[in-house]
Amino acid sequence: MIMIFGIPGPLLFGQLLLGLINGAFYAMLSLGLAVIFGMLNIINFAHGALFMMGAFCSWMLLNYLGIGYFPALILAPLIIGAFGIVLEKTLISRLYKLDHLYGLLLTFGLALVIEGLFRNAYGSSGLPYRIPQVLTGATDLGFMFMPNYRGWVVLCAAVVCFATWAIIEKTSLGATLRAATENAPLVQAFGVNVPRLITLTYGGGIALAAFAGVLAAPIYSVNPNMGTNFINTVFAVVVIGGMGSILGSIVTGFALGVVEGLTKVFYPQASATVVFVVMVIILLTRPRGLFGKAA
Amino acid sequence: MFGFSRAQTIAFLVMVALIVVCPFILYPVFLMRVLCIALFACAFNLMIGYVGLLSFGHAAFFGMGSYVAAWTIKFWHVDASIAIVLGGATGALLGLCLGYLAIRRSGIYFAMITLALAQMVYFFCLEAPFTGGEDGIQQVPRGKLFGFIDLSNDMTMYCLVAGVFLGGFLLIHRIIHSPFGQVLKGIRENEPRATSLGYRTDDYKLIAFVLSSMLAGVAGGTKALVFGIATLTDVHYATSGEVVLTTLLGGLGTVFGPAMGALVIVTMENYLAQFGAWVTVTQGVIFIVCVLAFRRGIVGEIGGRLKINL
Numbered sequence: 001m002i003m004i005f006g007i008p009g010p011l012l013f014g015q016l017l018l019g020l021i022n023g024a025f026y027a028m029l030s031l032g033l034a035v036i037f038g039m040l041n042i043i044n045f046a047h048g049a050l051f052m053m054g055a056f057c058s059w060m061l062l063n064y065l066g067i068g069y070f071p072a073l074i075l076a077p078l079i080i081g082a083f084g085i086v087l088e089k090t091l092i093s094r095l096y097k098l099d100h101l102y103g104l105l106l107t108f109g110l111a112l113v114i115e116g117l118f119r120n121a122y123g124s125s126g127l128p129y130r131i132p133q134v135l136t137g138a139t140d141l142g143f144m145f146m147p148n149y150r151g152w153v154v155l156c157a158a159v160v161c162f163a164t165w166a167i168i169e170k171t172s173l174g175a176t177l178r179a180a181t182e183n184a185p186l187v188q189a190f191g192v193n194v195p196r197l198i199t200l201t202y203g204g205g206i207a208l209a210a211f212a213g214v215l216a217a218p219i220y221s222v223n224p225n226m227g228t229n230f231i232n233t234v235f236a237v238v239v240i241g242g243m244g245s246i247l248g249s250i251v252t253g254f255a256l257g258v259v260e261g262l263t264k265v266f267y268p269q270a271s272a273t274v275v276f277v278v279m280v281i282i283l284l285t286r287p288r289g290l291f292g293k294a295a
Numbered sequence: 296m297f298g299f300s301r302a303q304t305i306a307f308l309v310m311v312a313l314i315v316v317c318p319f320i321l322y323p324v325f326l327m328r329v330l331c332i333a334l335f336a337c338a339f340n341l342m343i344g345y346v347g348l349l350s351f352g353h354a355a356f357f358g359m360g361s362y363v364a365a366w367t368i369k370f371w372h373v374d375a376s377i378a379i380v381l382g383g384a385t386g387a388l389l390g391l392c393l394g395y396l397a398i399r400r401s402g403i404y405f406a407m408i409t410l411a412l413a414q415m416v417y418f419f420c421l422e423a424p425f426t427g428g429e430d431g432i433q434q435v436p437r438g439k440l441f442g443f444i445d446l447s448n449d450m451t452m453y454c455l456v457a458g459v460f461l462g463g464f465l466l467i468h469r470i471i472h473s474p475f476g477q478v479l480k481g482i483r484e485n486e487p488r489a490t491s492l493g494y495r496t497d498d499y500k501l502i503a504f505v506l507s508s509m510l511a512g513v514a515g516g517t518k519a520l521v522f523g524i525a526t527l528t529d530v531h532y533a534t535s536g537e538v539v540l541t542t543l544l545g546g547l548g549t550v551f552g553p554a555m556g557a558l559v560i561v562t563m564e565n566y567l568a569q570f571g572a573w574v575t576v577t578q579g580v581i582f583i584v585c586v587l588a589f590r591r592g593i594v595g596e597i598g599g600r601l602k603i604n605l
Contacts (some may be wrong), residue, residue, distance in 0.1 A: 016431060043403045043406070091587065095587075101406070109583040112576070112577065119575070120570075236411040236414075239411060273418045
């Protein structure tokens, strides 16, 4: 057996993979938060709840309609994204002229309502969601066994993150979006429907969260608290990365997942707090965040 | 009196009258919970209402104050007054550490940082041996006040809690109306200008944060004595959310709003407790309604209608 720093190789790599998976979720969620923050100037506290809804949506599709995992991977983000658009149109859009803190309070309230309703309907013990047949089993990578589904999650997350980055940085739609983030009235003067752009951005960010939710469903049991457990850490990730850059949120998300995984190997007691400790260090040395622009 | 306006003096006297009369009509333990949450919300209001910083981590100070008061009175058999003071001191010390980090950013980031730091405190409490983990510290005796007043009687305890609340309330009022409080309001309105006038705004914000967290610690410590228990619920972020809701419902930045909010929220929780998660749903709905239609809160609306500052 290979030993690295006195730790058995498979254990180290196993935890690294787990870290990478958590990192994949951090990346997808903080990416959505950053995109929404850029356009709407609100921090979406309901992000965790909508992530949870994504997981529940895939569970419902399977159990009520018999629709399997792969169609759900497309359908659930569309459904929850549409739900997000309804939320933006009916509630959030009323707050753009007010202090940003009201947006935070409103979305926090939304999160409470959504989680409360799901807890009433499904309890908080969690529902099982099976890994699809094709992705069961494990592959021998030579230095460790990798469960196929976990590899799939990391791959999917990387592809989706890269696609989001490419849309925002490389397409003309993305260019309009970035311009509207910088100066919305000017872009509107050029004939772009900025309110619709804002709505679509919110829907897109939510769809990303829901996609992450579907990926998470087979790994963590589907339960109403799964979003909250993640989102508090994701906020720390956002503070560390700063919300200035798309690539920044992706890199920070993955990196912190790996740091968390490594901490589990070397000092397990600290694994729940290590992200927060990193946040403290960043606040002391670089308060704007690693990739943040000046306020 | 204490810089109260005439309308505020009347409102204050009404509040004191209610505090005196209510225990003869209503269940004292329920009222003690209202007063503890009211003090907690007043402390939180000091930050959001007068410095303009939304802290989403005040449960850390409330909960740690609660743990320390419970631990010292149960295992060191200290006097009840000392336990509450130690709760407050813990809140202040923790507030100094977390505040030093959090005031580096403002607005939305401040909210996220305080939330994350409080989450760190929560995980610490989950792991640390002295908190009793999931069980918490149970069967905490109320002890004696100044060595000779037995607090096991609910009415005696009520007098102490009412005294602590009124003391904290008047202290906050004094702080707001002092020159220091005026500078805080100046920072809230226009920070660069306050800086250019020569004020070290970071110091002012940090002192306000420490005062606020100290009073939150006092509220937590008092709560631990009343109910004889300190648990993870007190440090959980849901408690942070609850205090935000309480203050928002009563009226952000009003003097009497937090107390009013505490009365409404605790009453609501009392009646809805049997319906499980509906409490959460109701809280969420109140949040949404407040933000969309009712931003001044109950007391703010009343004051606005009557054109007075309450």
